[in-house]
Amino acid sequence: MSASATLSLPSPHQHRFRVIISKLGLDGHDRGAKVVARALRDAGFEVIYLGVHQSPEDVVEAAIEEDADVIGVSILSGSHMELITDLLKIMREKGLNVPVIAGGIIPPDDAKELKKMGVFEVLGPGTPLSKIVEVYRAAAAQVRRK
Numbered sequence: 828m829s830a831s832a833t834l835s836l837p838s839p840h841q842h843r844f845r846v847i848i849s850k851l852g853l854d855g856h857d858r859g860a861k862v863v864a865r866a867l868r869d870a871g872f873e874v875i876y877l878g879v880h881q882s883p884e885d886v887v888e889a890a891i892e893e894d895a896d897v898i899g900v901s902i903l904s905g906s907h908m909e910l911i912t913d914l915l916k917i918m919r920e921k922g923l924n925v926p927v928i929a930g931g932i933i934p935p936d937d938a939k940e941l942k943k944m945g946v947f948e949v950l951g952p953g954t955p956l957s958k959i960v961e962v963y964r965a966a967a968a969q970v971r972r973k
């Protein structure tokens with residue numbers, strides 16, 4: 828099997844999906860976010876990693892400036908409901924209509940509520956990287972079809 832077949836890299840004529848990856852709030856544990864960012868990059872995405880301690884406003888501004896197709900946020904601190912609610916509100920106020928994917932320690936009931944609020948998907952610890960790439964690709968493709 829060739830390397831290009833395993834990485835699913837886009838051809839030079841295809842659009843590379845742009846993804847913002849960020850750690851919202853005071854959570855400073857970013858190993859998982861970095862692993863996801865690298866997996867997406869290796870799968871052909873253009874990844875902008877904002878790092879730790881980002882506010883919802885910072886993430887929205889970066890997504891607008893970078894013309895992102897998807898926003899991925901990781902939260903391990905337990906403040907996911909407040910921070911993602913704020914993120915979605917600011918996105919609406921600014922007219923930013925891109926999928927949001929949340930990752931981290933998010934209880935199933937909260938994950939259901941976040942999806943009702945408009946989060947595209949919630950991915951928890953142990954989600955295979957191949958599944959994560961698949962979800963981001965589906966989210967980005969949804970935007971490009973509009």
